[in-house]
Amino acid sequence: MPMKFAIFLVLVWSQLMLIASEPKVANLVFRWHGFGLQPKVGELIVTWRDGYQRSQYNYTNRVEPLIRIVGKTVGVVKAFRSYEIDASLLFIDDEMSRYTAVAKDRGVSEIREIEYFAQGVPQIIAFKDRVAMVPLALDLTADFGRVSPLHVLYQALLGKCSGTWKVYDGKRRYTVQLQLAVETLSKELGPSSVRNLPSTGSDPTGRQCVLQLLGETIEGSFERSRTLGFWPFNRQQQTLRVSGESTQLLSSMSATAPVGKIIGKIDHR
Helix, strand or coil: CHHHHHHHHHHHHHHHHHHHCCCEEEEEEEEEEECCECCEEEEEEEEECCCCCCCCCCCCCCCCCCEEEEEEECHHHHHHCCEEEEEEEEEEECCEEEEEEEEEECCEEEEEEEEEECCCCCEEEEEECCCCCCCCCCCCCCCCCCECHHHHHHHHHCCCCCEEEEEECCCCEEEEEEEECHHHHHHHHCHHHHCCCCCCCCCCCCEEEEEEECCCCECCCCCCCECCCCCCCCCCCCEEEEEEECCEEEEEEEEECCCCEEEEEECCC
């Protein structure tokens, strides 16, 4: 009897793990909002899972990545900046992850394959960039324990909207701070707890996570000591907001542009 019960528990646990590992998918359409206009400027598909499965790392037999994004610019923006990307993050275990990005920037192919270690510096497997000839040189002290850009987004999608992460993507290094928006904090903790904090002007019906890029200097292989200014368009734009609702874990993303805002919402087609 105990053996049968143990087998039953194993079977139930296996089924629960399969259900938990089912991917979630969000198809976002981005539009620029300004001067009363809302032209379509980009498309993004985000796929993620709630947890990783341990496995021996094998270059020819990989497990499914925990998060993957596939996106591109469209419309008038594409005429000025044609860009496509397919990026994913695979967690090997608690100590190691692998970031892969295949992109095309203005018709030029780009590649990033980087391994990250909780107790070490990233290791570059492959690097190709439209502008930079070589990847940003790694520093044993400054880059110890750094993570990939998708690692930070994945934390937000899991609802772990707190903490500070140091990021390295092969071309840049920067710091991202995750925190709940004031409206979300007011809803969850009470208005008195956030009375003196500035409002973001967001819809308080959803749960919003703010990804704030802090003022760490970017050092590139072709440019040195340049202040943070690449996301999304210039140095003033250093905030990304990820919102979710009860029926949709990822319902929108938004960022302030040099003029107006760029807002991505679920495509219900």
